[in-house]
Amino acid sequence: MTLPKDPAQRPRGEGAPEKRPDRGAELMVAWQQGDDQAFHELVDAYSGQVFALLTRFLGRRHPRREDLVQETFLRLVRARDRYTPSARFSTWLYTIVWRLCINETERSRSRRELSIDGAGEDGQVVELPDSVELDPFDGVARADVIKEVRAAIAALPDNQRIAMVLARYHSLSFAEIADVVGSSDKAIKSLIHRARETLRARLQPLFEREAI
């Protein structure tokens, strides 16, 4: 299995964010200059990533994930003229997504406060893992692992979860994540470290059980 490396382990230099080609920024600039096809390409290239981020942050049972993808791009349209290529496009886009996530989380919490069913013994919201389709070749064990992974990610505090997801699944550097959530590199590094420690502790039994 080829494993994407944790940004924390990734060497800087040629992999530094500002040196990487930014196709998103190119498309965004082209769109600002009137190329509507560039906007189509942006949607094609990034809607899946936005959906993935929303799914991992809000959970797979969240009913408004697709609506929020649309809302993200509507906000992109409204903010079209404000974009400057000084920031990576993905960072800018994920900032929009993160704000939507915050709004959505607050809205969900206020809704759940009205419902006793949503709270666990400690008063924390219980995020139920999504149903997992079983792969007939891998069987139940793989499904159990995936369920456990999702539950472990869902149980992370919001700030740790977004930082971990952006680092692990969207390959953002600490600096880029800091831009997205409005924090410092140091704080992000600490958040990710704590998130990984928590995940490692919770998922440790899987390491021993599964032949990975």
Place this chain on the structure above:
Amino acid sequence: MNPRREQDEGAPRDPRNELDELLGLDPEPRLPDVVRQRIHDQLAAENDRMLDAVLGMDEVVAPVDLVDRVHAAVRAEARRRRFRPVGWVAVAAAASLLLAASLGWDPRGRSTESGASGGEGAVAALDVPSAELLAVLPLLESLEFLEQELDPFEREVALMVDPRDTVLLELVELGG
């Protein structure tokens, strides 16, 4: 003095004990700090690798029609934004222009009873609305009134009226 110890000292030494004593002279081997650190690092890396592998098993697949839905939402928003600043007055004006054109009425005063002038006249008429047309606009804004308050026959009669006949239209609006 311990009688047992006295007895032990007097007894012949067991060669196995001597061997143990000799072996005990060899100091406990200590793992060099560098090597110990290397092992810790390798374990941590392996742990990271396994965590990443487990996290990597969770994949998100976007719905197949997601891109189309985003484009549709953006198009709908664009339509709404175009429509919003126009306002009801302009909408009514546009509706009245279309209505007038469909009735063959030339706002510049030429009658197109036969319709022979075709679309060109209608297009030209849209460019320069006449004073008469502007005068009847407030009345034509009452399309909703025509739709809701008149029965189908009355509505048909009202729509057949030459829009220049403002007096009659006013009567219609007043319900007379």
